[in-house]
Every structure is written in C-alpha cells, then in structure tokens.
Amino acid sequence: MIGRTAHATAALTLIALGLLISVEPGSAHKPITSPYNYNDDIFPILRDKCGRCHVSGGVAPMSLMTHAETVPWGESIRTEVLAGHMPPGTVDEAPGRFRNASGLSPREMNLLLTWATGGTPIGEAAKDPKPVTRDTAWPLGPPDVALTLPAEGVVGADDRERTTEFIVPTGITDRRWLRAIDLLPGNAAMVRAATIAVRSAATSGPDPVTERVLARWLPGEDPIALDAGLGFELPASAELVVRVLYRKTWEYERKELRDRSTVGLYFASGTPAGVQAMHLAPDFTAVGSADHFAFRRVLTNDSRVLAVYPEVGLNNTAVKVVATRPDRTRIDLIAFHPRPDWSRRYWFREAIPLPKGTTIEVTALFDDETPLLPLSLSPATATRPDLSSMQLTLNVVP
Amino acid sequence: MDTSRVKHILTIAIVLLTIATAVAQRGKPPAPPTLPPILMTCIHHPDVLESKPGTCPYCKLPLVPVRLDSAWMCPVHTTVTESNSGKCRMCGRQLVPVTVSLTWTCAADRATQHLEPGVCADGSPRIGARTLRAHGNHNPQHGGQFFMAPDNWHHLEGVHPSARLFRLYIYDDYGRPLASAKVKDIEARVVTKENFDTATRKTTEITAFPLKAPRNRAYLEARIDPSTLPAEMTAKVQFGDDQPEYRFDFTFPAFSKEPATPTVRPAVTQPLSTPAVPPASAPASSSELDPLAPAPIPTSMSGMLEQLEAREKQVGELIARGDFAAVWVPAFQAKDIAIALEPHVAHLSPDKRDAGEPALSRVVRTAWLLDAAGDVGNRGQIEAVYAAFKAAVADALAAFGEFR
Numbered sequence: 117m118i119g120r121t122a123h124a125t126a127a128l129t130l131i132a133l134g135l136l137i138s139v140e141p142g143s144a145h146k147p148i149t150s151p152y153n154y155n156d157d158i159f160p161i162l163r164d165k166c167g168r169c170h171v172s173g174g175v176a177p178m179s180l181m182t183h184a185e186t187v188p189w190g191e192s193i194r195t196e197v198l199a200g201h202m203p204p205g206t207v208d209e210a211p212g213r214f215r216n217a218s219g220l221s222p223r224e225m226n227l228l229l230t231w232a233t234g235g236t237p238i239g240e241a242a243k244d245p246k247p248v249t250r251d252t253a254w255p256l257g258p259p260d261v262a263l264t265l266p267a268e269g270v271v272g273a274d275d276r277e278r279t280t281e282f283i284v285p286t287g288i289t290d291r292r293w294l295r296a297i298d299l300l301p302g303n304a305a306m307v308r309a310a311t312i313a314v315r316s317a318a319t320s321g322p323d324p325v326t327e328r329v330l331a332r333w334l335p336g337e338d339p340i341a342l343d344a345g346l347g348f349e350l351p352a353s354a355e356l357v358v359r360v361l362y363r364k365t366w367e368y369e370r371k372e373l374r375d376r377s378t379v380g381l382y383f384a385s386g387t388p389a390g391v392q393a394m395h396l397a398p399d400f401t402a403v404g405s406a407d408h409f410a411f412r413r414v415l416t417n418d419s420r421v422l423a424v425y426p427e428v429g430l431n432n433t434a435v436k437v438v439a440t441r442p443d444r445t446r447i448d449l450i451a452f453h454p455r456p457d458w459s460r461r462y463w464f465r466e467a468i469p470l471p472k473g474t475t476i477e478v479t480a481l482f483d484d485e486t487p488l489l490p491l492s493l494s495p496a497t498a499t500r501p502d503l504s505s506m507q508l509t510l511n512v513v514p
Numbered sequence: 515m516d517t518s519r520v521k522h523i524l525t526i527a528i529v530l531l532t533i534a535t536a537v538a539q540r541g542k543p544p545a546p547p548t549l550p551p552i553l554m555t556c557i558h559h560p561d562v563l564e565s566k567p568g569t570c571p572y573c574k575l576p577l578v579p580v581r582l583d584s585a586w587m588c589p590v591h592t593t594v595t596e597s598n599s600g601k602c603r604m605c606g607r608q609l610v611p612v613t614v615s616l617t618w619t620c621a622a623d624r625a626t627q628h629l630e631p632g633v634c635a636d637g638s639p640r641i642g643a644r645t646l647r648a649h650g651n652h653n654p655q656h657g658g659q660f661f662m663a664p665d666n667w668h669h670l671e672g673v674h675p676s677a678r679l680f681r682l683y684i685y686d687d688y689g690r691p692l693a694s695a696k697v698k699d700i701e702a703r704v705v706t707k708e709n710f711d712t713a714t715r716k717t718t719e720i721t722a723f724p725l726k727a728p729r730n731r732a733y734l735e736a737r738i739d740p741s742t743l744p745a746e747m748t749a750k751v752q753f754g755d756d757q758p759e760y761r762f763d764f765t766f767p768a769f770s771k772e773p774a775t776p777t778v779r780p781a782v783t784q785p786l787s788t789p790a791v792p793p794a795s796a797p798a799s800s801s802e803l804d805p806l807a808p809a810p811i812p813t814s815m816s817g818m819l820e821q822l823e824a825r826e827k828q829v830g831e832l833i834a835r836g837d838f839a840a841v842w843v844p845a846f847q848a849k850d851i852a853i854a855l856e857p858h859v860a861h862l863s864p865d866k867r868d869a870g871e872p873a874l875s876r877v878v879r880t881a882w883l884l885d886a887a888g889d890v891g892n893r894g895q896i897e898a899v900y901a902a903f904k905a906a907v908a909d910a911l912a913a914f915g916e917f918r
Binding site for chain 1: 603604619643645849852853856867868869871872874875877878879880882883886895898899902
C-alpha cells in the first residue's frame with residue numbers, strides 16, 4: 117500500500133512540477149502580419165498628419181505620438197480612415213488645387229490600415245521616435261497685435277461643450293489691413309473651433325454686412341497668409357467678435373475646464389485690395405428635393421476667387437460648386453463634404469478669375485455613405501440632412 | 515483503495531502542490547487567483563491554442579505563451595473594455611464580445627510584455643493591458659460558406675447539403691464551434707425568397723424558415739423548400755436579446771459536401787502584404803490572371819492599368835457569384851497597383867492630376883472596404899462598396915488614359 121501511495125505521490129509531484137514548468141512566465145506575443153512598423157513607417161505619418169491634435173495636451177482625446185499610446189486605438193484608426201473621417205478637411209476632387217486640403221496619400225492610407233489590422237508592430241527599439249510635445253508658438257511668428265480674450269471660456273464639470281462669444285475691442289484707431297488672423301488657444305485641450313469676425317459695416321463689396329468673417333480657426337490647421345497686395349479690411353476702432361466652440365473629450369468628464377485664448381493680427385503692408393465676402397445662399401433660383409438641392413448666383417463684377425467655406429456643416433451631404441463663365445467654359449471650384457464642426461475655409465493655391473456674368477451653381481446631394489462603412493453597429497439608415505440649409509461664402513477680390 | 519487512503523494521497527498531493535507553487539512564486543508577488551490560464555499559440559495562426567508547448571500544426575513554428583480572457587469591447591473604441599455587456603461610454607455603440615490577451619508591462623520597458631502582474635525594477639507595479647486578439651480560422655469546416663458577424667466575434671458557416679436542407683454552424687472568434695447550449699439561445703431563420711423595394715429600400719420576406727438546433731447537435735438547421743442551383747438564401751441571426759439582427763447572404767453553386775478533413779484555404783486567411791518594389795516580370799496578359807492568385811505588379815504603365823481594370827472586373831465576378839470571402843484578393847491587388855501608380859501622378863497634365871490622385875486614394879480606401887464587407891457577407895453592403903470601388907477604378911483609368 118505504501119508503495120502505491122508513494123507512486124501516486126511521486127506522479128502527482130511530477131504533474132505539479134510539470135505545471136510549474138508549463139506556466140513559467142514569459143513574453144507575450146500576438147500575430148503580426150503587417151510588414152510596416154510604428155517607428156519606421158507609422159509614426160512619421162501620424163506626426164505630420166495627426167500630431168497637431170493627437171499629442172499630449174492637444175484637442176484630440178488621445179495622443180498618437182508613441183507606440184504605447186497608439187496601439188489601443190488601432191481599430192479606431194482603421195474605422196476613421198476607412199470612413200474618410202480622419203484626417204478631416206480633405207476635399208473630394210483636386211486637393212492639389214487648394215493650399216490646405218491635403219489628406220492621406222494612397223500609400224499613407226494603406227500603411228495605416230495595414231499596420232492597424234496587422235498586429236501594430238513597434239519596430240526596432242533603437243528607432244523609437246523622440247518625444248513629441250505640443251507646439252505652443254504662433255505658426256506665422258509673433259503677431260503684430262495680440263489680443264487676449266477679455267474673459268475666460270468655461271465648460272463646467274457637468275457640461276460637454278459650450279459656444280462662447282467674446283467682444284474684443286482692437287484699440288486700433290485707424291483703418292488697417294490684415295494679411296492673416298490667427299488664434300492661439302490658452303487651453304488647447306478644449307478649444308475645438310473658432311470664428312473671428314469684425315463688427316462694423318463694410319464699406320464695399322457685393323454683400324455689405326455688419327459682421328464680416330476674418331478667420332475660421334480649426335485645431336491642427338495653420339493660418340493662411342494672404343499674398344502681397346491683398347488684405348482684410350479692419351475699420352478704425354473696430355471690435356472683433358470671437359465665437360469659440362469649447363468641447364471636452366471623455367478624458368475630462370466631470371472636470372471643469374477653463375481657457376483664455378489670444379487672437380493674433382498680422383498687418384498687411386501698403387493699401388492692398390480688400391478681400392470681400394460673397395454669400396451663396398438659396399434664393400428664388402433654388403430647385404430640388406430631399407435628395408438634391410441646387411441654387412445659383414450670377415457675378416455682377418469681375419472677380420478673383422481666393423477661398424470658399426461652408427456656413428453650415430451637414431452630415432451625409434456632397435456639395436459641389438461649379439462656375440460657368442459667359443463664354444460657357446466651366447470650372448469646378450470645389451467638391452467636398454461639409455462635415456459639422458470641421459467648417460474649414462479652403463484657400464485656392466491660385467486665385468480663380470471669373471468675369472462678370474459668370475454663373476456660380478451650388479449643388480448639394482444627399483450622399484448616404486452608411487452602407488459603405490465597416491461600422492457595423494452604426495445606424496442602418498443615415499440621418500437625412502436639410503439640404504436647403506446649405507450656404508457657402510466665397511472670398512473674392514475685384 | 516479505501517476512502518481513508520485516497521484522502522491520504524490527496525492530502526499529500528495538495529501539500530506538495532502548495533509547496534511547489536510557493537517555491538515557484540518565491541520572490542514574486544502572488545498572482546491574483548482570477549487570472550485565466552496560460553495557453554500556447556502560434557504567432558501566425560491565432561486559432562491554434564494548445565495547453566502545452568509544441569509546434570504549430572500549420573507552419574511548424576514553436577508555440578508561444580498567451581493568457582486569454584473574455585470581455586465586452588466597443589467595436590470602434592477598443593480602449594473601452596468592460597466585464598459585462600452594455601454600451602460604449604464614448605459613442606454609445608453596443609459593446610461586442612471579444613477575446614483579449616492579458617499582458618503587463620513596466621513604464622521603463624514597454625517593449626517587454628509579461629504574462630503576469632508583478633513589480634517592476636523601480637518598485638512600481640506592472641501596468642496591465644488587455645489587447646484585442648486577431649481573429650482565427652476563417653475557413654469553412656463543413657464544406658459551406660464562411661462569414662464573420664458584424665459584431666466581430668461570432669462566425670458562421672452556412673451549409674446546403676441537399677435541396678431541402680440548410681444548416682448554420684456558429685463559431686467564436688477563433689473558429690471554435692459554439693457549445694450546443696449557446697447555439698440554442700440564438701434566434702435565427704433562413705429566408706429563401708424576399709422582395710426588395712428600391713423606392714422605400716425595404717425588404718419583404720416571402721418565404722422564411724426558422725432555424726432550430728436539432729437534439730444533441732451544435733448547429734441550427736431548417737428544412738426548406740427544394741432549391742435549384744445555384745441556390746441563394748439569407749440567414750438572419752440575432753445572437754442575444756440586446757443584440758441587433760444580422761444578415762448573411764449565402765450563395766451555393768453546388769450542394770455542400772462535408773470534407774474528410776477541415777478545409778484549409780490559405781488564399782483567404784490573411785491579407786497579402788504590399789510588395790515594396792514591383793517585380794521585374796509580369797504575366798503576359800492580365801486577362802489570364804487567376805482572381806485568387808497574387809500576381810506581380812507590371813512594370814509598364816499600360817500593364818498596370820490593364821491589370822487594374824482586370825482586377826476590378828474580377829471583384830465584380832466574385833460578388834456576382836456570391837464568393838464574398840474571396841473578394842479581398844483581387845481588391846487588394848487593385849489597391850497595390852493604385853499605390854504603384856501614385857508616383858506617376860506627377861507625370862499627368864494638371865487637370866488629370868487633379869482627378870488622378872483622389873481616384874487612387876478612393877481605390878485604396880474602397881479596396882479595404884471590400885475586404886471588410888466581404889468578411890461579413892451582406893450582399894447589399896458589398897454591392898454598395900463595389901459600386902464605389904468600380905467608380906474609383908474608372909476615374910483612375912480615365913486620369914491615366916493617355917498611358918493606355
């Protein structure tokens with residue numbers, strides 16, 4: 117009996133030792149199918165195309181500036197890139213015609229998708245990228261005049277977003293011309309968008325208004341300075357109207373955030389040609405249905421088009437703006453999806469001359485991309501936008 | 515052996531196990547008792563899971579240790595991982611079941627991943643992480659057609675063994691059959707005839723049969739009206755009361771035959787990697803390309819354009835015959851050609867350049883969308899994606915037209 121007991125005991129001891137050997141801790145692995153790695157291939161793309169927002173302290177809810185920070189978001193990167201949502205601000209046609217519409221190149225897109233779905237490898241440790249910090253300098257250099265907002269913008273602990281309007285006296289007593297206008301966030305983690313306008317009657321232009329937009333500010337976008345000989349008019353003793361959209365990400369749930377941003381004004385030299393705003397909105401020319409809406413406007417003066425921007429953002433909407441000159445030649449000005457919260461002003465690389473009598477036609481189409489998306493749990497049908505609310509503005513000079 | 519002796523042996527064994535465990539854990543913090551066991555897997559074949567060291571049955575590489583756990587995860591925000599089902603706190607989407615690997619790292623050495631919690635060299639506790647596991651076997655195991663559910667966890671194989679029979683096998687994310695008890699909880703039916711109203715975009719079922727689990731069987735089955743080949747039928751499946759109903763469109767060119775051994779179809783198990791440099795040789799004619807075989811990217815512009823067009827047509831043909839799982843192969847070939855064409859955009863006239871680069875980006879994007887749509891087997895979705903892919907290829911071909 118003792119012998120059998122000893123045998124059984126020995127056997128159990130061996131099993132125990134075997135278990136210990138088999139569970140001896142080691143390094144974990146996961147399947148890697150991506151030939152591209154973070155250090156060599158992915159980081160440069162993320163740094164250049166995403167790093168202005170996706171950096172520690174940036175407005176995006178996560179940094180993508182290290183491998184460890186990026187890996188948990190691999191699936192999010194895949195879906196956002198596939199959906200065409202990130203990086204934002206690209207146009208549907210001819211991105212090269214604009215100064216600020218570059219998105220991912222075909223190769224960059226493929227690298228990101230291959231890496232995100234292929235095990236997110238890191239690459240050689242010796243090639244770990246240097247730490248990236250958020251750039252807090254003015255992209256165009258120190259402005260001629262820096263105007264700090266007169267009060268703090270606050271998003272309370274129980275709020276997620278808030279739009280706050282600030283009236284900012286310029287204190288500039290003579291008429292000046294501006295080549296660029298910028299905004300430097302005080303708290304970059306909460307400043308999601310801003311519009312900077314000047315409040316006073318325009319002295320000229322096709323649409324005299326009491327408030328003219330000088331700048332549309334979005335995170336991650338450098339301001340565009342006007343070419344020499346062009347300028348935005350800043351009337352004497354003008355007041356700026358600065359509307360800031362503040363939004364907290366999930367990182368700051370139940371926390372109060374405060375901001376005090378600064379507006380930067382860059383003066384143009386001499387007496388340049390004044391940049392005017394031409395509003396394109398539905399009028400008696402408007403025709404359409406729930407899926408299709410179009411309207412047009414005829415130029416009453418010779419103009420050069422510098423930029424175009426949407427006044428509203430609409431989901432699932434494809435917008436196209438086409439100019440037809442009196443000689444019947446056509447030029448496609450822009451084709452894009454005006455996404456809410458990403459109302460970018462697109463600057464043409466070269467001003468587009470349009471003679472008096474040119475017809476500018478705006479077409480808005482319901483473009484349901486829902487069936488294409490891999491977001492299997494997204495709504496089965498897209499929310500239909502109110503296409504008749506589509507409005508755009510062209511920046512023109514005579 | 516009497517009861518007292520058995521107790522004696524067990525007591526000694528327990529003492530020895532305790533001592534052995536204590537020796538093994540000396541100098542280390544005790545592992546939480548709730549940790550799942552360590553399994554052995556292949557770095558290339560995640561569906562290979564063994565309880566002991568060995569080699570991969572597919573590629574013969576040594577197996578490596580992994581600690582797997584189940585969790586509920588947002589399908590988009592994978593940092594949102596919960597222990598129970600519910601909604602994503604970031605976007606409100608329904609959480610889906612996932613298999614994750616558990617690892618621990620130290621802040622000073624994030625590259626080294628450990629399989630147990632513990633203390634780092636600087637005295638701080640190791641940082642735990644849950645990483646979504648890659649999917650396993652996507653091959654049919656019963657001679658049928660295989661899809662992945664949009665929840666990214668369940669997998670299905672539709673089988674049509676005879677004119678009056680449809681079966682649905684359900685697997686987890688590693689291609690392991692679901693236990694019969696879980697299969698019984700699944701609500702499903704097979705639709706053999708339906709109408710789609712293009713005006714209202716609504717589908718009306720005309721003939722449908724409930725799918726039920728036969729006694730002691732780990733699959734769902736329905737007796738259906740006699741089919742004619744090729745047979746098209748749709749499984750509509752709900753994996754839980756709080757889950758949406760998913761649609762899977764099957765096309766059977768012939769009656770399914772149970773293979774002697776599980777079918778392995780390497781061509782569709784993993785995406786091909788993009789060749790860094792196009793090989794020097796190319797096939798004589800793109801029309802001779804096998805849609806499921808990778809081919810070198812032609813060196814000439816005209817060859818690339820010809821192959822791009824051929825691959826687009828192959829995608830359409832595969833969709834037409836319901837072979838959704840194979841669509842990614844020619845789609846990715848087209849994508850690789852689009853990337854190879856990208857440097858040549860600079861040689862186009864300005865107006866063609868304006869159209870060329872966005873078209874190539876759309877080819878790449880829609881090729882990846884085809885890959886995703888092909889996995890889930892929803893005909894409506896994959897046809898919508900194909901329409902976008904086809905338009906992108908047409909625009910790219912038009913932009914590069916002068917080189918054809």
